[in-house]
Amino acid sequence: MPTTLTDVFRGHPIHLPHSHQPDFTSLRELPDSYTWTPKDDLLFAAAPSPPATGENIPLIDLNHPDAASQIGSACRTWGAFQIANHGVPLELLQGIEFLTGSLFRLPVKRKLKAARSETGVSGYGVARISSFFNKQMWSEGFTITGSPLNDFRKLWPQLHLNYCDLVEEYEEQMQKLASKLMWLALNSLGVSEEDIKWASVNSDLNWAQSALQLNHYPVCPEPDRAMGLAAHTDSTLLTILYQNNTAGLQLFRDDLGWVTVPPVPGSLVVNVGDLFHILSNGLFKSVLHRARVNQTKSRLSVAFLWGPLSDIKISPVPKLVSPVESPLYQSVTWKEYLRTKAVHFNKALSMIRNHVEE
Numbered sequence: 001m002p003t004t005l006t007d008v009f010r011g012h013p014i015h016l017p018h019s020h021q022p023d024f025t026s027l028r029e030l031p032d033s034y035t036w037t038p039k040d041d042l043l044f045a046a047a048p049s050p051p052a053t054g055e056n057i058p059l060i061d062l063n064h065p066d067a068a069s070q071i072g073s074a075c076r077t078w079g080a081f082q083i084a085n086h087g088v089p090l091e092l093l094q095g096i097e098f099l100t101g102s103l104f105r106l107p108v109k110r111k112l113k114a115a116r117s118e119t120g121v122s123g124y125g126v127a128r129i130s131s132f133f134n135k136q137m138w139s140e141g142f143t144i145t146g147s148p149l150n151d152f153r154k155l156w157p158q159l160h161l162n163y164c165d166l167v168e169e170y171e172e173q174m175q176k177l178a179s180k181l182m183w184l185a186l187n188s189l190g191v192s193e194e195d196i197k198w199a200s201v202n203s204d205l206n207w208a209q210s211a212l213q214l215n216h217y218p219v220c221p222e223p224d225r226a227m228g229l230a231a232h233t234d235s236t237l238l239t240i241l242y243q244n245n246t247a248g249l250q251l252f253r254d255d256l257g258w259v260t261v262p263p264v265p266g267s268l269v270v271n272v273g274d275l276f277h278i279l280s281n282g283l284f285k286s287v288l289h290r291a292r293v294n295q296t297k298s299r300l301s302v303a304f305l306w307g308p309l310s311d312i313k314i315s316p317v318p319k320l321v322s323p324v325e326s327p328l329y330q331s332v333t334w335k336e337y338l339r340t341k342a343v344h345f346n347k348a349l350s351m352i353r354n355h356v357e358e
């Protein structure tokens with residue numbers, strides 16, 4: 001039996017000083033424990049990109065003949081892009097948004113019946129990365145790895161089977177899309193199937209696994225001082241994000257600061273994760289991103305976090321490594337990397353980097 005994501009996290013309990021949320025709707029003012037300052041997050045106050053620069057993440061039409069090169073270039077400059085004509089039925093996106101909304105609208109007591117345990121990865125709770133910060137985030141989440149049946153039964157005694165089918169269908173579609181996007185990006189670098197043995201296109205994707213992260217950012221009384229989800233990179237190969245019609249996702253660019261990703265109805269946001277950065281020998285950028293909140297509209301997002309099976313060694317594609325230099329990164333499995341990340345968080349990538357000898 002391959003190691004699942006659930007197995008990987010069992011050995012990494014997270015101890016959160018505050019493991020569940022207050023009833024956000026009852027808070028009229030931002031409590032101290034939710035008030036962020038630059039001390040709590042070095043990049044908190046980094047300049048937002050002036051809208052006048054017109055710099056925006058590309059919106060790529062997957063039916064366009066140049067889609068592969070556009071994706072490749074977006075992965076290098078932004079580490080992210082939006083896609084239209086992705087082939088995922090609109091009803092499925094609306095379905096998953098509806099499921100997410102109904103989950104977070106449940107009474108707190110019901111949601112807590114499916115609370116994530118200290119040693120678990122699935123279930124309801126605060127963001128995993130909360131343990132690295134002194135302040136709390138203005139959000140609640142629900143993580144799905146493997147079958148959500150047990151948790152969903154507790155949340156919706158009547159409707160859980162329908163919702164399980166919906167999640168399964170969503171994951172299937174996302175899985176296919178993710179591998180298609182990965183290969184488009186790799187092809188743009190001249191990398192083909194012979195170069196990466198474990199990631200064959202025609203293997204029913206039995207080399208991949210995923211997690212689904214549902215996020216809710218309630219309306220916030222003082223959004224400028226609050227943080228929905230603190231800045232992080234994903235450890236994945238790729239993450240595909242569906243966001244409802246409320247802006248909040250921001251990407252960090254060294255040259256521009258924080259850039260907001262505008263919601264485009266029906267489209268999906270794709271971002272490069274740490275493993276794809278490693279695989280591309282640093283060519284694709286694992287983008288630092290975060291979620292801000294606002295005072296008038298609550299926000300929902302659904303992240304499909306996608307990577308290889310836990311024991312597959314990921315190393316920079318030899319073709320992308322210069323013949324006279326060593327690869328930028330050591331080889332690492334997703335399992336090893338998630339463990340490094342669970343301890344070192346945003347420093348994980350630099351810990352497996354090969355340092356040039358003088």
Ligand SMILES: C=C1C[C@]23C[C@H]1CC[C@H]2[C@@]12CCC[C@@](C)(C(=O)O1)[C@H]2[C@@H]3C(=O)O
Pocket residue numbers: 005121127128129143210211213232233234235236305338341
């Ligand atoms: C398979 C994954 C990937 C996880 C952990 C586990 C399930 C949930 C994912 C996230 C989702 C939120 C950001 C992140 C940084 C987090 O804390 O939980 C992600 C993390 C990672 O990409 O490293």
Ligand SMILES: O=C(O)CCC(=O)C(=O)O
Pocket residue numbers: 213215229234241243248249289290291300301303
């Ligand atoms: O809500 C968002 O826009 C970002 C979510 C995210 O980054 C994540 O779940 O990993």
Ligand SMILES: [Fe+2]
Pocket residue numbers: 232233234239289303
């Ligand atoms: Fe993320």
